[in-house]
Amino acid sequence: MEKLDLYYNRENGNVYHEGIASEIPDRISQPLLQRRVETLIGRKGLKASYNTGKSYMKPLLNTLHQKNKKESLDLMLKHLSRRGFGGLKCTELKKDYMKIRVKNCFNALPYSQSNKKVCFEMAGILAACGEVLMGEGMDCMETACTSQGNPYCDFHVFSHGLKTKEKKDEIINSIHPPEEGLVKHNAFHDPLRGETIFKDGSSLILPQGYMAHYQRELESLLGEKPTKKMEYILTKKSSIVTANTIKNKKAAGYLHSPVNFLLREMVKQTQSRGFGIPIVQEFYPGKPYLRLIVKNSFNAHGYFKARKPVCYRMAALCAGFGTALFNRDMDCMETKCTAKGDRFCEFIVYVNPHRRIQSGRSQKRSIQEMATLASL
Ligand SMILES: [Zn+2]
Ligand SMILES: [Zn+2]
Incomplete structure (x- = not known):
């Protein structure tokens, strides 16, 4: 287990993880919502998960971008693991596509014996990784999933041939240099499982505003x-x-x-x-x-x-x-x-x-x- 430092600002209530204002729900709450949406309106409901993962994580991943592709990807995958998304590893990296293997993927948690792949939020996040890395429009498809009894989830990230539209995102505002007078809290990270324990429970460290963004995606789909x-x-x-x-x-x-x-x-x-x-x-x-x-x-x-x-x-x-x-x-x-x-x-x-x-x-x-x- 590795120790993670989180910093709490008493004045405004922000909690910082690696300098980025964050919110920390338990690990299962996002996928539970996804499963419920799917039951209500079918597979088209999974778009909200994919879109949120992709558009909300991209500005954050952008901050980790380096000149060297391999180094860049390494930083991003480790960062996502510390946030509790799962144990991520690149199994193939080419000029315009890559394959990522995820152990203990958070997204599949509430599913078992599913006859379909379910990790749409993770696929969105990995598409964002791809766009930061390759500098062009990318998408991601899951090709094997733990929900189907596989030992890990496999993702294929590929170019969709369109230029990315760069837009200023909400999250950029919440990246701050460390401030004075912050209170330190500890979380513990298991690098093998890609899981983070906070307050005695497995948690996800999401960038601030992530869950509200997902809610707006849901509102536009469901009302x-x-x-x-x-x-x-x-x-x-x-x-x-x-x-x-x-x-x-x-x-x-x-x-x-x-x-x-x-x-x-x-x-x-x-x-x-x-x-x-x-x-x-x-x-x-x-x-x-x-x-x-x-x-x-x-x-x-x-x-x-x-x-x-x-x-x-x-x-x-x-x-x-x-x-x-x-x-x-x-x-x-x-x-x-x-x-x-x-x-x-x-x-x-x-x-x-x-x-x-x-x-x-x-x-x-x-x-x-x-x-x-x-x-x-
Ligand atoms: Zn999966
Ligand atoms: Zn309110």
């Missing part, structure tokens, strides 16, 4: 409402699992005062993962209600003049923690959002009287299902 519903349901489930894991550790602080301990942990986890700075505004012991604001919410990055609040995943995180906190099914509504010009995002966690009651058994089953997936 706002279905995107919101899907992201909310999946993220809430995994947030309940995270909160229950904290509960089950039964730390001394938790045994002393469970509610205060969980609230503090929720604030700490959100901050250290680069999701924003939550500040609790209203909380009354014994009442299932919580109002909090979040500064610099990861979910609102890249949105301008939105008509409605857009932090669906952040709301779901609050709902999940609220559910664990109050020991009953809670929901969360965002009432202010930086995406529509507010100074911060505001969330109300409440008991939803209109929610269809989920039977105890099916709720237990879905939580178990998530726990199994999260521990893979």
Whole structure:
């Protein structure tokens, strides 16, 4: 295991990995969304994964570009491995194409015994690598996948014969020189598996704004409402699992005062993962209600003049923690959002009287299902 240094800025809530502002979800959350999108609208839904991987990672990979192709590629593949995408190796490098083999690819995590290749986000990321390296328009196709029982995923990156359109991307703004007064956090990287452990769990270190970008891709494919519903349901489930894991550790602080301990942990986890700075505004012991604001919410990055609040995943995180906190099914509504010009995002966690009651058994089953997936 190698140690990775992450730097947290208390003022604005940014977390830096190798000088780049980043956000750190658990390793399975992106592929879980992809699988759900595929179930809802079929294979065309995978375009959102491919496009996000390609367009959002390219400016970042550009910063690693060197004169020598081989050196360049080496740097990029190692960098992606430290971010937790998998163990990447080049198996063939030619003038206008290359082959990449990925061990333990993050993208295939929630799939097993699939009859198709599934790693579209990874293919997008590798197409971006190809474009940086070859300086021309490239695409990528997966030719073998662990989801089909293969020991690794194989990708073929090739020229599509069109010039690339260079456009200034959002992410370039988040590349900063190291600042003073940052707080250091450690993550651990396993170079053989290409996996990164942060806060006791396998995580992905994505460039800041990545998940919001993916959300916009989904919104353009599915529409706002279905995107919101899907992201909310999946993220809430995994947030309940995270909160229950904290509960089950039964730390001394938790045994002393469970509610205060969980609230503090929720604030700490959100901050250290680069999701924003939550500040609790209203909380009354014994009442299932919580109002909090979040500064610099990861979910609102890249949105301008939105008509409605857009932090669906952040709301779901609050709902999940609220559910664990109050020991009953809670929901969360965002009432202010930086995406529509507010100074911060505001969330109300409440008991939803209109929610269809989920039977105890099916709720237990879905939580178990998530726990199994999260521990893979
Ligand atoms: Zn694959
Ligand atoms: Zn917001």
